[in-house]
Amino acid sequence: MLEVQGIVAGYGRIPVLHEVSLTAEAGQMVTLVGANGAGKSTLLKVIAGVLPPWSGRVLLEGEDVTAVPAHRRVGRGIVLVPEGRMLFGAMSVDENLSLGAYLRTGAEAKRRVQADRERVFELFPILAKRRSQPAGTLSGGEQQMLAVGRALMSDPTVLLLDEPSLGLAPKVISEIFAVLDRLREDGLTMVLVEQDARLALKHAEHGYVMRTGTVVLDGASSDLLANDDVRLIYLGAWHGGE
Amino acid sequence: METSELLQLVIAGLKNGSIYALLALGFTIVYAATNVINFAQGEFYMLGGMFAVFAFTRFGLPLVLAVPVAVLVVAGIGVLFERLAIRPRKDAEPMALIIITVGGSLVFASLARHAFGSDALPLPEFTPGPSIPFAGAAIERQALWIWGIVLVTVAGLTFLYGKTRLGRAMRACMQNREAARLMGIDTARVVMISFGLAAALGALAGVAVTPLTSTRFDIGAGIAVKGFAAAILGGLGSPLAAVAGGLLLGLIEQAVIPFSSALKDVVALAVLLAVLFLRPQGLFRRSRREKV
Numbered sequence: 001m002l003e004v005q006g007i008v009a010g011y012g013r014i015p016v017l018h019e020v021s022l023t024a025e026a027g028q029m030v031t032l033v034g035a036n037g038a039g040k041s042t043l044l045k046v047i048a049g050v051l052p053p054w055s056g057r058v059l060l061e062g063e064d065v066t067a068v069p070a071h072r073r074v075g076r077g078i079v080l081v082p083e084g085r086m087l088f089g090a091m092s093v094d095e096n097l098s099l100g101a102y103l104r105t106g107a108e109a110k111r112r113v114q115a116d117r118e119r120v121f122e123l124f125p126i127l128a129k130r131r132s133q134p135a136g137t138l139s140g141g142e143q144q145m146l147a148v149g150r151a152l153m154s155d156p157t158v159l160l161l162d163e164p165s166l167g168l169a170p171k172v173i174s175e176i177f178a179v180l181d182r183l184r185e186d187g188l189t190m191v192l193v194e195q196d197a198r199l200a201l202k203h204a205e206h207g208y209v210m211r212t213g214t215v216v217l218d219g220a221s222s223d224l225l226a227n228d229d230v231r232l233i234y235l236g237a238w239h240g241g242e
Numbered sequence: 243m244e245t246s247e248l249l250q251l252v253i254a255g256l257k258n259g260s261i262y263a264l265l266a267l268g269f270t271i272v273y274a275a276t277n278v279i280n281f282a283q284g285e286f287y288m289l290g291g292m293f294a295v296f297a298f299t300r301f302g303l304p305l306v307l308a309v310p311v312a313v314l315v316v317a318g319i320g321v322l323f324e325r326l327a328i329r330p331r332k333d334a335e336p337m338a339l340i341i342i343t344v345g346g347s348l349v350f351a352s353l354a355r356h357a358f359g360s361d362a363l364p365l366p367e368f369t370p371g372p373s374i375p376f377a378g379a380a381i382e383r384q385a386l387w388i389w390g391i392v393l394v395t396v397a398g399l400t401f402l403y404g405k406t407r408l409g410r411a412m413r414a415c416m417q418n419r420e421a422a423r424l425m426g427i428d429t430a431r432v433v434m435i436s437f438g439l440a441a442a443l444g445a446l447a448g449v450a451v452t453p454l455t456s457t458r459f460d461i462g463a464g465i466a467v468k469g470f471a472a473a474i475l476g477g478l479g480s481p482l483a484a485v486a487g488g489l490l491l492g493l494i495e496q497a498v499i500p501f502s503s504a505l506k507d508v509v510a511l512a513v514l515l516a517v518l519f520l521r522p523q524g525l526f527r528r529s530r531r532e533k534v
Contacts, residue, residue: 048424074426086421088414099414103426105407154426 001026002047002078002158002189007056009046016042018213019056022191024158024206029180029190031221033197033234034210040193041083043210044160047191048080049073060158075103077157081164083193085147089136093127096135096146100153113153120149123179141172148176158189165196177203197234201225209234246378251496253376257385259492260392264447265469266476266484267395268440273478274416275429275436278339282323283444284466285350289316290445291457292354295363305368313445319350320441324434332430347462354459365452388450392485395443399481412436444469464507471514477524486526 002024010016017039024030032040045051047058049070058066060076068076088096097120101113121128124145130138135146144164151159161180165173181203184190194200201207201221209217209230217230224230265283272280293312297303303311327342368387373380403409414422415432423429447465448457455461468491476487495509517524 050420050423070423071426071428074424080424082421082424086418086424088417088421090417091413095410099410099422099425099427102407102411102414150425 001061002191003057003059003062004043004047005057005059007043007046007053007058009042009051009053009056011042011051015054016213017046017053020210020213020215021056022208022215022218024189024191026189027184027187028206029184029192029204030206030208031192031194031200031204032208032210033194033200033224035234036195037212038210039213040210041162042213044080044162044191044193047158048078048160050080074154077155078160079151079154079156079158080160081147081151081162083162083166085143087135087143087146087150090134093131093133093135093138093146096150097153100150101155104153104155112155116153116155120152123152123182124149141168141175144168144172144176145179148179152183156188158191159183161190161192163193163195165194165199173199197230198225244378249377249379251499252493253379253381253385255493255496256489257382257388257492258495259472259489260388261447261451261465261488262468262472262491263392263485263488264395264443264450265465266472266488267399267481268444269470269473270476270478270481270484271412271436271440271443273473275412275419275433276328276339277336278328278343279470280437280440281340281343281466281470282346282350282462283440283469284462284464285347285354286316286320286441286444286462287448287451287465287469288354288457288459288462289319289350290448291365291452291461292358292363292448292459293445294449294452295365295457296358298365299363305366309368309449312449313442316445316448317438317442320444321434321438323441324437328433328437329430332433347466351459351462358459360459362456362458363452364456365449367453368450382454384450384453391446391450395446396482396485403481408432408435467514468510471510471517474514474517475525477527479524479527483524483526487524490525 004020004022007017007020008015020043022030032043034040042051046053049068053066057064060078065073065076088099097117104113126142127145127149130142135143138146148164164176177199180190192200192204201224204221207218207221207224208215209224265287268283268286269279272278290312293315294308297308297311298305323346327346328339331339331342367384369383371383373382403413411422411427411432414425414427415429419429472488472491473484475491476483491510491513494513495506498505498509
């Protein structure tokens with residue numbers, strides 16, 4: 001279980017998040033929705049340890065990890081799929097996956113890493129075909145798949161996803177979200193940041209609606225999808241969306 | 243010009259070029275980890291020679307011990323430099339850090355003057371003896387050592403980057419430091435190791451060349467320019483390209499000598515400017531293109 005309590009954070013002296021809290025139960029997918037600049041990605045960075053908060057706490061299974069630096073948080077199971085994917089473009093697909101498993105050393109771990117690699121190839125068969133190709137030469141969708149696959153190689157207990165649908169074709173998006181659904185069925189806890197609120201709420205169990213650095217509303221995804229304000233402001237209902 | 247004369251110039255070019263190559267490797271390794279040009283790199287070269295002379299003459303260590311001791315001490319100085327001068331400002335702009343390294347280079351040079359004096363200090367050749375005749379030209383024995391050191395260094399780095407976990411982490415940092423952190427790589431440690439490695443390579447070059455040129459507290463800045471030019475020529479990317487850049491610079495310098503030996507030291511600067519203007523990504527690298 002992941003708990004975020006009263007996070008205040010920002011860049012330089014400019015505050016972005018004002019006392020944000022959220023909880024992701026084990027095996028649950030929660031999503032953060034809201035307009036650009038609401039602080040969704042900033043919150044993910046705080047959870048991943050990339051951005052130290054000014055105050056507030058991040059708890060994993062009840063243990064305070066706020067002071068744990070980003071690279072050690074990976075070993076604790078908090079793994080971020082960053083916005084823009086941040087692949088190692090000159091390295092092959094295989095090498096990118098190996099770097100995902102960077103912290104998993106030793107003979108026993110190696111066997112499990114091998115199994116996880118096969119699992120990634122099973123989830124995203126196209127990556128198996130591209131395994132010796134440099135990551136920078138993949139299509140946008142394949143790169144996003146690799147970013148998710150690489151994160152899975154870290155053996156996460158909490159997977160943080162920042163805008164996985166950004167710039168991708170609808171068919172690729174549904175392919176990636178089908179995989180996220182499978183991961184959730186396998187019991188992986190996930191925090192999803194998405195611009196496409198409707199898509200996110202369809203797949204997640206619980207949603208948090210953010211506006212200018214605070215959570216203004218949260219609830220079961222089905223309730224949020226039915227909520228008139230949410231429909232009006234975030235789901236583009238006035239365009240006659242379904 | 244006769245072939246033997248030409249050959250002699252080529253030999254000299256490859257000898258000097260190997261030294262530039264080791265310096266260029268130091269620049270490239272630190273740049274890869276930090277995006278910083280470490281202008282103290284030339285001082286590591288100077289200190290390498292200094293400590294070897296010191297260990298050999300003052301402590302009477304045999305060369306076979308004095309050389310590795312000097313290299314290790316300078317590697318330690320490189321690590322210390324990173325901890326004390328770079329890490330406290332690690333979030334600063336690369337330009338601020340570059341200025342810090344320029345300051346560091348001045349500090350190292352004046353400390354060396356206090357510690358070792360301002361005289362040129364000699365060191366015997368690793369294996370003294372007459373030059374080896376080769377097709378009408380002559381090869382200094384020390385040049386063979388220098389080439390051997392470069393070969394072993396390249397082999398070692400190829401192994402490090404290609405086969406080891408640390409090398410993989412270093413390559414990951416080279417491409418995207420933030421992504422490397424997200425993989426669980428301790429990037430601060432990679433930076434520290436990179437400084438130590440760069441310092442060791444600089445020192446190795448300094449130790450290898452001191453028997454031919456002797457060493458003095460103020461030789462760091464001059465050699466840094468050449469190493470930097472070689473690194474830029476190689477594109478500050480792959481280690482092999484840095485070595486190629488060094489050898490090429492050495493050869494270009496020799497090509498100028500028959501016309502005017504005074505021009506030799508201008509060559510590095512001219513090459514540096516030409517590459518920066520005409521081909522900033524270096525000679526051996528395709529321009530950066532990547533799908534986003």
